[in-house]
Amino acid sequence: MNSKRVVYVWLLIAALSVATCSSKVTPKPTATTEMATPTVSGGEVPMGFTEDGAPYRGNPDASVTLVEYSEFL
Numbered sequence: 001m002n003s004k005r006v007v008y009v010w011l012l013i014a015a016l017s018v019a020t021c022s023s024k025v026t027p028k029p030t031a032t033t034e035m036a037t038p039t040v041s042g043g044e045v046p047m048g049f050t051e052d053g054a055p056y057r058g059n060p061d062a063s064v065t066l067v068e069y070s071e072f073l
Contacts, residue, residue, distance in 0.1 A: 047057045
């Protein structure tokens with residue numbers, strides 16, 4: 001192996017070890033720990049089930065629908 005390559009590899013290893021050992025900033029906790037309940041003008045967000053049995057949150061007749069697929073193992 002070329003001597004310049006060896007020097008570059010050691011410099012890379014040194015830079016990575018310095019980067020991983022640097023002090024980490026811990027974010028300060030926020031003042032509120034409760035999750036805000038989404039509301040619309042006039043009250044709570046409507047939730048329920050469609051005629052097909054799919055749960056919804058918001059206007060069930062909205063022009064745009066987001067569908068989330070997930071799998072529980």
